[in-house]
Amino acid sequence: MRLRYIPMSDDEARRMREGGPDAYGNPPEREISDGDGVPCRHCLRNVGAGEPYLIFALRPFSSLQPYAETGPVFMHAEECPAHDGNALPPILASSVSYLLRGYGENERIVYGTGGVVPTEKLQARAEELLARPDVSSVHVRSAKNNCYQCRIEML
Incomplete structure (x- = not known):
């Protein structure tokens, strides 16, 4: 995936x-x-x-x-190029863990999908969540402050 x-x-x-x-x-x-x-x-x-x-x-x-x-x-504040979406973003390698949460097509949380994940398991957990038929995207948030980082989808 x-x-x-x-x-x-x-x-x-x-x-x-x-x-x-x-x-x-x-x-x-x-x-x-x-x-x-x-x-x-x-x-x-x-x-x-x-x-x-x-x-x-x-x-x-x-x-x-x-x-x-x-x-x-x-x-x-100055113009920067948008991340191309293909590789793990640098900001997702700067902490020891992140909060991942699955969302359905209706942009509502799919209960039971949220949890703090060690950085080295982030991609595997995102793949696991996106393999579910009820999950269309995953939000990555700071495990410490709950700040939104980015969204992950399947290609």
């Missing part, structure tokens, strides 16, 4: 860089990275020390519904 790692869209990234409103209607905040733990949700790489980045609320769902979680994320 081949996995596809899906970053925040180019359109959403452009809108945020242009100062558009986030999921809560606020403009993004601009900061300078200290180089530690600032994962960009567009290129799926860490923002380097001294580089500007944006902080904003992201709701990675297509509609408002009870399971459409919203939370803080980071992104390079």
Whole structure:
């Protein structure tokens, strides 16, 4: 099974860089990275020390519904290329574990799929979840802060 790692869209990234409103209607905040733990949700790489980045609320769902979680994320303030989706993103190798959770076609949590997974087992667990007929995507979140990292689908 081949996995596809899906970053925040180019359109959403452009809108945020242009100062558009986030999921809560606020403009993004601009900061300078200290180089530690600032994962960009567009290129799926860490923002380097001294580089500007944006902080904003992201709701990675297509509609408002009870399971459409919203939370803080980071992104390079300057243009960066979107992750191509093919390889394990660098930001998913920067922690010892991640929270993985399966979602159905209706973007609602499939109960029993959520759990903290060691980084070295992330891909295997995502494949296991996506092999289920009731799971169409997997969200990867920080195991420490529950921040959204990216979505995984089958190719």
